[in-house]
Amino acid sequence: MATLQSPVRVAFDYTRSTGPVVGRFFAGLRDGVVVAGRTSDGAIVVPPPEFDPVTLEPTTDFVEVADVGTVTSWTWVPEPVEGQPLDRPFAFALVTLDGATAPLLHALDVASPDEVSTGMRVRIRWAAERTGAITDIACFEPAPESEPAEVTLAPAGAVDPVTGIVVPVELDYVYAASESESAFFRGLAEGKLIGQRCPSCGKVYIPPRNACPSDGSPTQEEIELSETGTVTTFCIVNVPFLGQKIAPPYVSAYILLDGADIALLHLILDIPAEEVRMGMRVKAVWKPREEWGTSVENISHFAPTDEPDADFDTYQHHL
């Protein structure tokens, strides 16, 4: 049977402190000016490197270069993906702006690869709204009328620098459960808790892991475990945080199911948090059957049973 899979999206709006050099470059873009750095070997580089490649000192000599230049190399992008500068086929081009000695990589907006060539003249198409980011350059476009020209490098004066930008990052992937995990999750869809016993050390793992984490032996023998167990240890989560799925306060507990040799992390409810104890006996409380999937979340939580607490000696080697 195929293993279980599920899509996952990890996304976060990271912030970047730009520092004074990249910040100066971004401030230029915001003002519609391309700011380059003059390095100790006389090169004029866009964007300016934070530290001189030879002396390793911070770059401090900023000059303005033209917004037209020459393509020095390129590649065609027939099927753009989300997040790229253009949503139609385009070229990625290395463009040496007039006045600069090193190229900048950006998108070139042309309809087909037949319209791109090394040596062609191009111009920056500025974004309608500029915020002080590389996206202030919407892309490059052909500029057949422009001739390569000597540029008088004007010193780029002090301006209100850009200090930070926001960089949304998204990662989409498919989570694939292992064979034995898939059996465990499918067992949950039938209301069963299925672990595996290691043939070498005899320890029973839940969730099963295909191989024993202690000795590496492949594990195959399935064991159906009880839905009662003992709280070995726990914490009460009082702190709210981004992405949290359960409203605090809640008790996150290690529960050693009867017959298992490793505790499972789950939620404790039906008892005030401050009354939860190490050694407390608990039982799985399942969600209504119609809400079940192939997930540990089929168990809503664990709740206390009316048994006396387990003796410390019975679980202290699991701490």
Next chain:
Amino acid sequence: MAHHKQLAAVVGMGQTHHRAKREDVSMAGMCREAIDRALADADMSMADIDAVVVGKAPDLFEGVMMPELFLAESLGAAGKPLIRVHTAGSVGGSTAIVASTLVSSGVHERVLTVAFEKQSESNAMWALSVPVPFTMPVHAGAGGYFAPHVRSYIRKAEAPNHIGAIVAAKDRTNALKNPYAHLREAKTVDDVLASQMLWDPIRYDETCPSSDGACALVIGSEDVAKASPNPAWIHGTAMRSEATSAAERNQVNPQAQRDAVAYLYRQAGITSPIDDIDVAEVYVPFSWFEPMWVEALGFAEELNGWRLTEAGETNIGGKIPVNPSGGVMSSNPIGASGMLRFGEAALQVRGAAGEHQIDGAKRALGHAYGGGSQFFALWVVGSQKPTS
């Protein structure tokens, strides 16, 4: 076991002023602050350096995959070997050990190592709690992970409730003597006990801050160290790891750490740790880990570490001062936190720790751990060349 190691020593150390947000510098600029200070301390320039070793914690913390790629030029690594090390929270320690190994193996004479974290660019709590499909979404960051194990320690050791607060008050107060520390505020045990319970049994003031910062070391060979007025000789290093999810794994006193400590002390010729070591910089991100780890480090009998703390023996002036710099409890640029422990240990035996100097410190221990208490990295440094 045959050893043919070359001697190696820390000859330069630099760190940033650790802060909640360093919005004035980029990642590269922040690393360079630490690097430039380490090179100045070593009386070297980047041209003298043979290789660069960089460390930081998980990429999700800043959302940059392989930051060593874009950092290489700024770190001065162009044209030189550049290695990145990654062992979660212990990475600062592991990175220093990898750098020292490049010298002790005789491969290089002068190695620069730097570790950093710019926590303000992300949210580590979020990054450590990304839900995994089909599982129960009860994870709650590093605090949520470690709090149950702290509870286990308290129960096993029958430790009084206020020990974590003693450690927190001590470390925060020590940080007043460290101009680089992030949190510099005097705290009393009562202040700490009155702070909000975040991940019961861990309170707000018993938790490390979230910091931006970097640390860099220059490690040199015996020949290089001759030119240094005060090298910190490396007497031993150890790294060990273990499975995160093995049945009956001891999370209070992990086997990998016990093995690492035994191996370390054998190299360094340490038989009575509390007598042979003058000061320890130990990775304590939640205050209760001080009593736990001083046991693992052999400064106290098992389940008696809290008595050492309670008796004030881990204070500056105690039998074994722990974290006179203020430790992770006062500054936590995660990737750099382990290297700061290693670097602060070196500062102590070089007599260069400033106001938090332990008088006459001859041998010091640096320690880091990471993952779910899965990775361990330690070293012992001394003011004298190792004899063993």
